[in-house]
Amino acid sequence: MDRIGVVDTMFARVDMGSIAENRLAGMEGFGERFKAVRRTVPGIRDLAVACRQLIERENCEVVLACGMPGGDDLDRIRAHEASQGIMMAQVLAGKHVLEAFVHAQEEPDPVKFTELCRQRVGAHAVNAYWLLYAPEELRKRAGQGVRQGGPDAGPLPG
């Protein structure tokens, strides 16, 4: 059975990993063709190693890395370092890690923020599935201005 990795953090204020797991559980082939492997780490800068371990030790074909960077100056640098680490991990492994980050400053209202997390993480769970089983779904949306966690921007006229 194929494996899709899901990592999230204790730092986040929404259980992003469970959103991802639930979304994957509703997809065709779940439990038969593929399953989800879940891990939780302390913070976003611990995600990269967890991704590498999920790929190499747990044989995951693709991984979702969920995080919620804080909003102050130090947090922004930490988010950049976390993203660079995730980039390094996936380039070295040659397998996709989809980074599903929701930044504290994106939405001040907590209820809307939680909804944003749900939409973005859910959409990236679909992307992970497509990368693995339905690349033609990605292909037919090329240049369509698709967004995760908000309305699509759509294609430009021209």
Place this chain on the structure above:
Amino acid sequence: MDRIGVVDTMFARVDMGSIAENRLAGMEGFGERFKAVRRTVPGIRDLAVACRQLIERENCEVVLACGMPGGDDLDRIRAHEASQGIMMAQVLAGKHVLEAFVHAQEEPDPVKFTELCRQRVGAHAVNAYWLLYAPEELRKRAGQGVRQGGPDAGPLPG
């Protein structure tokens, strides 16, 4: 037959990958000496791994990575991370990946923006072809102030 990789994103608002494919399809030797291998990924930070896979799994000799970074602060950092990933992928593989990015802030008018995409991606498709089959075309333009997606700056007097 040689292979030239083309990757683009769902996030972009112009089908940049098809521009590249069409341009390559009009070049000498297409379908005989070389063909294009196309992939679409969710966003720009997924390009690096796709490039690595196109080089290693699909044996592409050179890859075009097309993307359209958004215009806000987070987007700029994401574009930088995407570019660093593409750099890492190509340096590790030792094969060229031409980054054909058009930034949202480069042109406000949507029709002109689309035309800019067409010109830049098309010019980089030519560059990919030259890197592979006609390095002397690059050589004779050394220091000529060549631009992709706008008028050439030309050589300086002196």
Place this chain on the structure above:
Amino acid sequence: MDRIGVVDTMFARVDMGSIAENRLAGMEGFGERFKAVRRTVPGIRDLAVACRQLIERENCEVVLACGMPGGDDLDRIRAHEASQGIMMAQVLAGKHVLEAFVHAQEEPDPVKFTELCRQRVGAHAVNAYWLLYAPEELRKRAGQGVRQGGPDAGPLPG
């Protein structure tokens, strides 16, 4: 016996490594199931290599990297470089390095600052233990807004 690495610096103004060692010494299985291996380096940019050596030469399963970046502009860049090095070291090794940094600007009062160090380093020592022996403790705190060195932010409503 398993090994947990602890590295700190001469530059820091609090003996952060001893805080980590003391915390680890109070945990179940200390001296039987696992022990701590301690090193001190000059400054934060020397931590990455020390982490790599602790993992590869000393067989540490997980490492705590403790540091206290200064507050001026050059210090901030140095902290970023130190963190990038630690990221590179852990991604290449595929083992977790928990970065326990306390920045000079986080708290002006020296007594409160020292207490902040104690709390953060102590909490990361617990995290290191959990990563190794109790991943379910991390899992059940997923998305709970856990902080190291201050009150938890808690989960968002929604």
Place this chain on the structure above:
Amino acid sequence: MDRIGVVDTMFARVDMGSIAENRLAGMEGFGERFKAVRRTVPGIRDLAVACRQLIERENCEVVLACGMPGGDDLDRIRAHEASQGIMMAQVLAGKHVLEAFVHAQEEPDPVKFTELCRQRVGAHAVNAYWLLYAPEELRKRAGQGVRQGGPDAGPLPG
């Protein structure tokens, strides 16, 4: 015969690669002990892979990477990414790549700018030669405030 690599770009507005080649051609041993291997790539972010290829496929002992970064905000980030790529390429290969970049903002007058290119690229060509054949020339200038493309700053009193 040893090989010294020279790469430049179509983007630059001065034929920097030819400056380097001409300077090398005037040095002792040219054509007997060593020769130059020239390549041109589209832009500065294509230099890193070309350097790696010159080192690994063409057996160059040292490489000169010539480029002329533009002056706007995106150009500055691209220059930084290009330099990081060149750094990665040379560190991974363990061979020197001398980066001879002249930034658009360094000199507004086109004739003086071209002269600046000539001086800097020429001086780096000498440096490449010294790294390979005359390390004692570098050694005796240690701490002498040597500059490429302008008057030397000289040593400080003290």
Place this chain on the structure above:
Amino acid sequence: MDRIGVVDTMFARVDMGSIAENRLAGMEGFGERFKAVRRTVPGIRDLAVACRQLIERENCEVVLACGMPGGDDLDRIRAHEASQGIMMAQVLAGKHVLEAFVHAQEEPDPVKFTELCRQRVGAHAVNAYWLLYAPEELRKRAGQGVRQGGPDAGPLPG
């Protein structure tokens, strides 16, 4: 005999490498247990490869990388790239490279600046020795607020 590497630059305005060599020459075991291996490169961004070569070709156990970054905007970016390269070199090699940089903006008076170089480089030479032969000297200064090139900050109360 063990080897300690010393690299500096022609760009610097103080012969930093000789300061390091002289300091090492006064330490116990010099010429018997260990010796210094010296190199000079053009500028700070050439240090990383020289460090790698000193470690791999010259078998140095630890290296001192001395540099004097200039003070303008481009210089600051170059210093950051140089430091990232040194970080990459040491993490990949798994051996310590102590970066002894003195930035132009740290001290305007040339005589005091030269003295600052002397103190900082000398202190890092001692650190290199300690890393190799006396880790207990580093250990007993953990968290003591030790500085190189100025008065120690000392430990915080608490």
